[in-house]
Amino acid sequence: MARRKEIDGSASVPAFYGKELRWKRERLGLTLEETVEGSFYGVSYLSEIERAQRRMPLDLARHVDRVLGTDGFFERCCEDARKARNTGHANYAEKVLDAEKVAQTIEEWCPAAFPGLLQTAEYARALARAERPLEPVEETDVKIRARLARACLFEESHGRPEYWVVLHESLLRLPVVSPVQMADQLDRIVALVRRNRIVPQVIPWNAGAHPFMSAGTTIVMTFADAPPLVYTESLHSGVTIDDPALVMKYRRSYDLLRAVALPPKASLAMMEAAAEDYRNGNRADGLERRSLAHE
CATH class of the missing domain: 3.30.870 (Endonuclease; Chain A)
Structure with missing residues (x-):
């Protein structure tokens, strides 16, 4: 079985965001499938957010906050992660x-x-x-x-x-x-x-x-x-x-x-x-x- 790649949260704001998402999800013992269940997004989409490869849409951030019980944390921070991802671009x-x-x-x-x-x-x-x-x-x-x-x-x-x-x-x-x-x-x-x-x-x-x-x-x-x-x-x-x-x-x-x-x-x-x-x-x-x- 391939060893999963660890996330360096110090690399960027999106990396920190993704690492925090994975940590909170795994702390509750939830799989990717269980976390996205009931949303309009797939497992690979959430996995790529955790690895700082995709941005977190607002509706998914709200869904994740409900599932993980994080009191709006990911909704509040998703805009900061989005801006950091796109520095230098329109x-x-x-x-x-x-x-x-x-x-x-x-x-x-x-x-x-x-x-x-x-x-x-x-x-x-x-x-x-x-x-x-x-x-x-x-x-x-x-x-x-x-x-x-x-x-x-x-x-x-x-x-x-x-x-x-x-x-x-x-x-x-x-x-x-x-x-x-x-x-x-x-x-x-x-x-x-x-x-x-x-x-x-x-x-x-x-x-x-x-x-x-x-x-x-x-x-x-x-x-x-x-x-x-x-x-x-x-x-x-x-x-x-x-x-x-x-x-x-x-x-x-x-x-x-x-x-x-x-x-x-x-x-x-x-x-x-x-x-x-x-x-x-x-x-x-x-x-x-x-x-x-x-x-």
Whole structure:
């Protein structure tokens, strides 16, 4: 029988919260099954809260307080744990950030920039400073660290999640950072492909119409213990969709999007060639520089 992993309550507020939850539950001699009985949540969901891998929803916190007789402790503290989990991230993204940690599959379309899970520090910083040029550097640093920490998903030994991303060719050609840094950004993605952690596809610039032309960032997730969900994001807002009929439409559209894109092998070759162009000082877009003064 596998030895269970102990929780280091000093690691973070969510870890302390989860450790306290496990301690109080086991002190009463209750199993996970007995604790969640009568709620709308499963055993794995509560287990992941104890291990600081998921946030505690308010309704579940109230249920746990009733079962454990903890006089509202977990309800009072769940907001603090939620805020600590999402330091450096927008509040509207909290549900999808929790979900990606336990997802079986993640399928993403990100038309304007490389997805956050794939970004290097330099690329992420350029995007953050462009969006909030007057923000204190210290606040930007917090956001960058939080974004880079999400990539730990690709370091897990169990190989979850399966991540599939569709990118437009324009992302490979748009010099958001210096040529050397753009090469590093592309190398980062190539390395993940070579390690069999992600599957990329590129939509060539001349591919014509595709189902997501009017859509912003879109993420489709599936889970072992929960229905699939979709997350869409614009500049200052994000929406989580769990309506089964609508989720199904998004999944079908994503299948059509993949059909328009190049195969993974050809997409990888295109990214490697773009990275090499940046390293060699060539224009990755194949166009000669034009002076705005002559426009």
